[in-house]
Amino acid sequence: MIVGPTAVGKTSFAIKLARQLQTEIISADSRQCYKELNIAVAKPSVDELNAVHHYFINSHSIHEEVNAGSFEQYALQSADKIFKKNTTAVMVGGTGLYIKAFCEGMDEVPKVDESVRIQIQQQYAAKGLEWLQEELKIKDATFWEIAEQQNPHRLMRALEVWESTGRSITSFHQHTKTERTFNIIKIGLTLSKEELYKNINTRVDTMLELGLIEEARSLLPYRSLNALQTVGYKELFDYFDAVISLEKAIEKIKNNTRHYAKRQKTWFKKDQSIKWIHPSETITI
Numbered sequence: 001m002i003v004g005p006t007a008v009g010k011t012s013f014a015i016k017l018a019r020q021l022q023t024e025i026i027s028a029d030s031r032q033c034y035k036e037l038n039i040a041v042a043k044p045s046v047d048e049l050n051a052v053h054h055y056f057i058n059s060h061s062i063h064e065e066v067n068a069g070s071f072e073q074y075a076l077q078s079a080d081k082i083f084k085k086n087t088t089a090v091m092v093g094g095t096g097l098y099i100k101a102f103c104e105g106m107d108e109v110p111k112v113d114e115s116v117r118i119q120i121q122q123q124y125a126a127k128g129l130e131w132l133q134e135e136l137k138i139k140d141a142t143f144w145e146i147a148e149q150q151n152p153h154r155l156m157r158a159l160e161v162w163e164s165t166g167r168s169i170t171s172f173h174q175h176t177k178t179e180r181t182f183n184i185i186k187i188g189l190t191l192s193k194e195e196l197y198k199n200i201n202t203r204v205d206t207m208l209e210l211g212l213i214e215e216a217r218s219l220l221p222y223r224s225l226n227a228l229q230t231v232g233y234k235e236l237f238d239y240f241d242a243v244i245s246l247e248k249a250i251e252k253i254k255n256n257t258r259h260y261a262k263r264q265k266t267w268f269k270k271d272q273s274i275k276w277i278h279p280s281e282t283i284t285i
Helices: 010-021 046-051 068-083 096-104 114-127 129-139 141-146 152-165 193-210 212-218 234-240 246-269
Strands: 025-027 090-092 187-189 275-277
Touching (some): 010 025, 114 129, 114 152, 129 141, 141 246, 212 234, 234 246
C-alpha cells in the first residue's frame, strides 16, 4: 500500500513497484475513479494506465454516488481478482478514509433525522460554504482537522451527525478492526515541504498547459455534483462566474492543494504502521 500527500510521486512509484512484482494496482483516490474528470485530478496518463492495469480508475460516472463504503466493497472484490493471479497487489492513493475502509472495514454511522438534514441543506444554500466551514470548526474541530474542507457534501454529513447525536463523526470510527485474510504493508512517501510545494506548483502549471480551463468549462453544467467539489474545478468555476480573476483562481488552486496535502499528511502520520521513505528510495517486498 503506497500512501502520502498529493504530488509526492505516488503514481510513478506504484507503477514501478507493480511492474517489479508483476501485479496490478488498485487506486485509492476518491476522484480519479470518475471517467469525466481527468486533468484536475492528476489521473495517470494513458501510457501509465497501459503499463499496469488499474482498478478504480475511470470506473464510475460523476452521476453515481461513490463513498468509502462502496469503495471498500469494490476494492475487496478487485483484490480477490488480483490474488487469483498474483500473490501480491498494489494499492495507491491519498484518500485516507478509503484506505482506512479497505484495511479495517467501515463503521456504522447513525442515521440522522430528515428534518435536520433539510435544515442544514437550506442553511448552506442561503449562507454558503464559509458558514458551513465555520460551523464545523466550532462544533466538530476534530473532524475539521482531517476533513475535505472544500467539499460541502462531506461537511454537511459531519454537521448532520453532530446535530443529531452531539458527537463528532470521527467518534464512530472507533470500532474493532475487521480482520482481513491478507497481510498489508504500508509505505508512505514523503518529501520536504519545499520539495512538495514546488511539485504542487509545477503540477498546477502543467495542468493549465494541458487544458485544465477548458476541461473545467466543459464540466460547468455539473458543478453542483459531489464529484465536482474538487480543488482545480471549484476555483475556476468562481473565475467563470467573474467572482475572481484567472490569476487569483490559479493562486487559489495552488494554495488549496497545499492545504489538502497538509491534511493528508496529518491523517497518515497518525498511522504508526506506515513506513516513511523518500520517493527515490527502493523497497523490497
